[in-house]
Amino acid sequence: MPSTTGLQFSPLEGQPFGATVHMPSYTKDPSQLNEADFAELKSALLKYSVLVVPDQADLSPESQHALTVKFDETTGTAYGHDEKLFHSSKSILAKDGKSVPRRPEVMMVGNGHFEAGHEGMKEFTLEHPTHFHFHKSILGEKEIANNQTRFYRWHIDAALYELAPPVVTTLLGLIVPSTNEKQTIVYEDTKESKEVVKGATAFASGxxxxxxxxxxxxxxxxxxxxxxxxxxxxxxxxxxxxxxxxxxxxxxxxxxxxxxxxxxxxxxxxxxxxxxxxxxxxxxxxxxxxxxxxxxxxxxxxxxxxxxxxxxxxxxxxxxxxAISPEHIYCHGWTKGDLCIFHNRGVIHSVTGEFAPHEKRLMHQCNVASGEDPLLFK
Incomplete structure (x- = not known):
């Protein structure tokens, strides 16, 4: 579905949903799309549920926030969670990310220790969420040695108290593991399996x-x-x-x-x-x-x-x-500069992967609370 200025969408080959976005010649920054092209982008998101925009490593937090906000005319632009509650030590989300100081709606998520300087941050440490911290039963040493992993937590990005669920989440890969590293998810109830790139983000369609x-x-x-x-x-x-x-x-x-x-x-x-x-x-x-x-x-x-x-x-x-069976999900294996735009009211998603403490991964995530709750289907 090309536009007159070159914006195009290519369905992800062999996947149940999703598409790659090819940016037009006049801008590399998706937040700077003209009105007609942004309308096409939004329409494509609702059609494909997940859009992958390559080569966005230089996208600033300001542009990522501006892009995210544009998808929802009702938003007040605030982060999708109450930030005080999000970072509370009594919340299961407490370790899930740190805010970019000048644009706190953009969260830094990932793994490893980072020196001072990134987006005005002092030195900081991120911890990749792992099933070892959250699942009732965990993988054994033999399974880990065989490069098994699990879906961490299938979820919608939403506070689910007071604030309305965000319409869209944008997720930008800045430091990512090699796409040659693979891990396997084994479904305990059916013994089916799904091979994924280490650290892939899994999406399931509503x-x-x-x-x-x-x-x-x-x-x-x-x-x-x-x-x-x-x-x-x-x-x-x-x-x-x-x-x-x-x-x-x-x-x-x-x-x-x-x-x-x-x-x-x-x-x-x-x-x-x-x-x-x-x-x-x-x-x-x-x-x-x-x-x-x-x-x-x-x-x-x-x-x-x-x-x-x-x-x-x-x-x-x-x-x-x-819906989370192997043939129905899309697991995005990250390449540096990938920007995933996903319809947060059309999919659920999950972290996957196991990382050693020294392994580095850095991503910018942004979603904004909507001004309206989703509509009942009739």
């Missing part, structure tokens, strides 16, 4: 997730609201995930932080979001849920609670599990 449901499941999903826990990342701070990273293992005694021990919260700020969201471009239904933060499932029409915590997790896991 559209595919919905399409894979039975007719009965589709009707259930279309009539269900997900209630998320207040301050959900604090609520699950002591919990461990299932081995596929889709949701949380419910344990006895419970590991969840009691609601009365969380920071002050208001019922009106709890997120109650439809289980199926509307893609504003294609009008397709997308099954979109952050399985680790689910609290209850409620009937959209009657308000009746369908499932309490443990059962809600099991139901969500059953609905989403087919």
């Amino acid at each position: 559209k595919i997730a919905f399409d894979l449901l039975s007719e009965e499941q589709k009707q259930f999903a279309l009539n269900t609201t997900v209630v998320y826990a207040p301050h959900p990342y604090m609520y699950i701070n002591n919990c461990k995930a299932t081995s596929d990273g889709l949701t949380i293992e419910s344990e006895t005694p419970p590991k969840e932080v009691p609601l009365n021990e969380l920071p002050a919260w208001e019922d009106s700020k709890i997120k109650r979001l439809p289980l199926v969201w509307t893609n504003p471009g294609t009008k397709n239904p997308h099954l979109q849920v952050h399985g680790c933060c689910v609290y209850q499932l409620v009937n959209t029409t009657t308000g009746e609670v369908i499932a309490e915590l443990e059962e809600a997790r099991k139901i969500v896991h059953g609905l989403m599990r087919p």
Whole structure:
């Protein structure tokens, strides 16, 4: 779908979704696209769900933020999380990144120690999220020796309390491992496997997730609201995930932080979001849920609670599990300068990979809270 100025999109070969963006001759910076070309870019994102723009190593935090904001006219431009809560030692997200000082909506994520100077930072250390810190059961020494890895946590980038989920996330690879290094994800329930480039970011499509449901499941999903826990990342701070990273293992005694021990919260700020969201471009239904933060499932029409915590997790896991099967996901193996733009309301995603402490990886991630919650699919 070329534009008159050369903007083009090439579907990712052999992948279930996604496309590469070829920039027009007049600019290398996607935040500087003219109005017509940006409209094409946004339309393509809603169609392909994940766009890869190569050769963006020089993209500044200011440009990355400006680009991210342009996808959502309702945003106030603030980061997608409450930054104080995001960095709290009592949040499961506490180690997930550091803000660029002059553009705090852009987070630095990765692994290793970095000397002073990057984007005005003093020396700093990043830690790659790993299943060893988050999963109830972990890989053994033999599996690690065989270069196995896991999906860390499938999620939507969203605070899921007070702030509306971002429409788009942009992720820029600056220091990345060699694309020749491979690791393997083994699915414990089916023994299928997926070879990925070390440190690949995995994406699963909400559209595919919905399409894979039975007719009965589709009707259930279309009539269900997900209630998320207040301050959900604090609520699950002591919990461990299932081995596929889709949701949380419910344990006895419970590991969840009691609601009365969380920071002050208001019922009106709890997120109650439809289980199926509307893609504003294609009008397709997308099954979109952050399985680790689910609290209850409620009937959209009657308000009746369908499932309490443990059962809600099991139901969500059953609905989403087919969509993360090897043939349905796209795992992006990073090349320096890759900019991934993904429809945060159309896909879920997960970190993969195991890194030694000395291995360096540096990425810039940006998302901005929307001014409106996603629409129920009708």
